[in-house]
Amino acid sequence: STRVEHNSLLTLGEWQEFIPAIGKWHLSAHIPSCFARYSLNFIEGAGQQDGEILETLWAEFNKISTSARAMSKAHRAEVYDDHMRDSNWKKLVGMSMC
Numbered sequence: 479s480t481r482v483e484h485n486s487l488l489t490l491g492e493w494q495e496f497i498p499a500i501g502k503w504h505l506s507a508h509i510p511s512c513f514a515r516y517s518l519n520f521i522e523g524a525g526q527q528d529g530e531i532l533e534t535l536w537a538e539f540n541k542i543s544t545s546a547r548a549m550s551k552a553h554r555a556e557v558y559d560d561h562m563r564d565s566n567w568k569k570l571v572g573m574s575m576c
Contacts, residue, residue, distance in 0.1 A: 497521055538565060 482488045500508060500516040508516070518524040539546075542561060546554045 499524065535562070535565060 498516060499518050499521055500512060502518060505513060505517055514520065538561065539558065542557065546557055549557065
């Protein structure tokens with residue numbers, strides 16, 4: 479917060495304090511002692527959301543990574559875009575089943 483206080487382009491608003499936390503997906507990669515200290519499970523008033531959705535799609539990208547590795551940068555980007563669109567379409571269509 480010291481950097482923000484001394485920067486004319488940044489403001490913190492009227493917040494009283496910062497509570498450091500680590501997102502659930504990344505928390506498992508930290509040492510065990512981080513869990514109790516930084517888990518959102520133990521922060522009063524913390525909301526839950528799936529804000530790390532891109533990382534959860536890596537498993538699907540891994541399936542095509544061997545093929546994409548040999549592609550040009552532009553072709554690889556198009557293939558990844560197509561797979562991302564397909565994934566989003568499947569989620570959209572599947573919402574009606576819930």
